[in-house]
Amino acid sequence: MSSQTDLLGSSLSSIRTAVGHLVDTASPMGGWLLVGSGIGLTALSELVFFVYGNANPGIRVLELLLPMAVGIGLIWVGFQSRQHGFSSWQIAVLGLSVLLGMGVFVVIATYMRLLLSLEQPLPAKPLYLLLNAMAIGAVLNFVYAYQxxxxxxxxDRLAVRRDRLVGVISLVSHDIRNPLTVAKGYADMAGEHAAPLVEALERIETMVQELLALAHSTQSTAALEPVAVAAIARESWGVVETEAADLEIATETEVLAEPDQLRHLFENLFRNAIEHGGTAVTVTVGDFAGGFYVADDGPGIPESDRETAFEPGYTTAESGTGLGLNIVQEICVAHDWEVAVTESRAGGARFEFDGVEFPD
Structure with missing residues (x-):
């Protein structure tokens, strides 16, 4: 089964590559594909009108009105496409789609004609039917390609805006950290009287870090790579203030993931466990058939709150920002994973990540 899936994936990749190469090759003459198909459809319609078809001119007009109108429309669109802001690549996509639609619908019309001829003889010549099929195929594929x-x-424009936003958040986060560090230094010098100030500054620093992680969690995960869950979990545990908390690793599996985003996922889950379960909480990272899980022995999440636990702002901890679990969900969305929260064996929270891809 795995070999068949790999073969299908390889075939689809080859087809996409071939189509992309065809579009790139046709880009310099994309406009002429539309103009040429329109001229061809119109010329064929004129030829059939004068040579074949019904003896009644009015019926001939009705039979060939659609392909003539579509042909003239394609000619107009071909000449006007560049003035409407279409790139050469986009025009080539439209032109090739029109030609593909014509060919596919001619094949369908020919097949239907053959089926009908097996039941009873059809004296009428099918040329006008084929022309109408070409016109319908051209219009439908043009509309599909345009959409x-x-x-x-x-x-593409949303991706550019997202990248700009991530850049701005990264820049602002970097600039905020310097004055925060200075302020925390002066607060520490002030002694116990400045404890609330230190706590407030640390909360601001945490929010900045989580906003930065949230921004990066929406970035593309196109470059997935095999990652050892245990190794990433240990790295993430090392950068979180765990104090007396314990980490237990019960997995040796590898998954296909973006390493930095997977680190953010574990870091936020570990912080969430310590914030709600206390500094003596035990966190376990393990695996199951569909993916991996992170569980703890803390108080858990009430069943009534599990639907809203991943929404921005949800938190039951006094010092929580309400962004940690939302970051986890965004990372799952970027990876096409499903995340669910249940109860662990120890009565705490268990986060299960399903739909995970594994290396072959």
Missing amino acids: YLKIRDRA
Whole structure:
């Protein structure tokens, strides 16, 4: 089964590569693909109108009205496409889609004609039917390709805006840390009287770190790589203030993930366990058939709150920011994972990550 899946994936990848190469090759003449297909459809319609078809001119017009109109429309779109802000690549996609739609619908119409001819003879020549099929196929594929290009263009613009936002958050977070460090230094010098100030500054620092992690959690995970869950968990545990808490590793599995985002996931889960379970909590990282889990022996999350636990702002800890679990969910969305919270064997919280991909 695995070999069949790999073969299918390889075939699809080859097809995508071939289609991309075809579009790149056709880009310089993309506009002429539309113009040429429109001229061809119109010319064929004119030829059939004068040579074949019904003896009644009015019926001929009705039979060929659609392909003529579509042909003229394609000619107009081909000439106007560059003036409407389409790139050469986009015009090539539209042109190739139109040609593909024509070909597919001609095949369908020919097949239907063959089925009908097996039941009874069809004296009428099918040329006008084929032309109408070409016109319908051209229009449907043009509309589909146009919507695809609009969605892709919007996605590209959103990705640019997201990257800019991540850059701004990173810059602001870096600039805030310097005055925070200075303020914490003066607060420490002030002694016990400044304890509330130190606590407030530490809370601000935590919020800055979590905002930065939230921004990076929405970035693309296209470059996934095999990652050892145990190793990443231990690294993440080392950067969290765990005090007397314990970490137990019950897995040797590897998953396909973006390493930095997986570290953020573990760090936020560990902080969440310590904030709610206390400094003596025990956290366990293990695996199951569909992925891996993180469990603790703290007070757990009430069943009534498990639906809202991942929403921004949800927290039951006095010093919590309400962003930790939301960051976890965003990282799961970026990886196409499913996350669910249940009760652990010790009565605490257990976060299960399902739909995880494993290296072959």
